[in-house]
Amino acid sequence: MAKILIVEDEFAISQVLKAYLKKVGYDVMQCFNGGQALTVFQECQPDLVLLDIMLPEKNGWRVLEEIRDTSSCPIIMLTALGDVNYRLEGFDQGADDYIAKPFIADEVVARVKAVLRRAKGNHSAVEKKFGGLEIDTKAHRVLLNGEEIILTPRDLSVLLFLAEHPNQTFTRDQLIEQVWGWEYDGSDRAVDLAVKRLRKALTDWDETDGEIKTLRGLGYQLSVPKR
Known part of the structure; x- marks a missing residue:
């Protein structure tokens, strides 16, 4: 235990x-x-x-x-x-x-x-690569340009979910429901703060490879080039 x-x-x-x-x-x-x-x-x-x-x-x-x-x-x-x-x-x-x-x-x-x-986490074993950003959803490991990025479980769970659904937009409520569950008892502003910290942690991620994008009035998405 x-x-x-x-x-x-x-x-x-x-x-x-x-x-x-x-x-x-x-x-x-x-x-x-x-x-x-x-x-x-x-x-x-x-x-x-x-x-x-x-x-x-x-x-x-x-x-x-x-x-x-x-x-x-x-x-x-x-x-x-x-x-x-x-x-x-x-x-x-x-x-x-x-x-x-x-x-x-x-x-x-x-x-x-x-x-x-x-x-x-209960994610399936998937490795995602978006340019210099590598995400191992099984090991819960994130690398940026070869260097491991240490994230809190709360922020990591948001990044893992967005990485599994690239170029899809999710509202704050949807992220709370899908990532943290409805037992979560807090302000939906916590989603904004998690995204803010993720962007700071991924400052060196080349914007041509992707970004965590805010779609005003809609929500957030991990926006990456379609190949």
């Missing part, structure tokens, strides 16, 4: 989450301090992180940023801040999901399963 790291300074909340996650078979580790989170993460190499925002010494945004510097491990943010702007900030920095407190522990378990399922 997958390893889950809980980074939460409220001991009671952390213990409840640990109990529910262990009940369904996950291996659970805990950290109660933002200042120690990166060290614990590197030591235990979890498959997913539940990360609180309000932490002592170092807040969750900083921890998220530090993890994203070296890893695409799925991260679900936990916070009492209900404002959608905080949710978008987390997605923009590379979070994979967001759960606002107070929450039901069973819901957290369900969201953990959903994010891990997305990270693992």
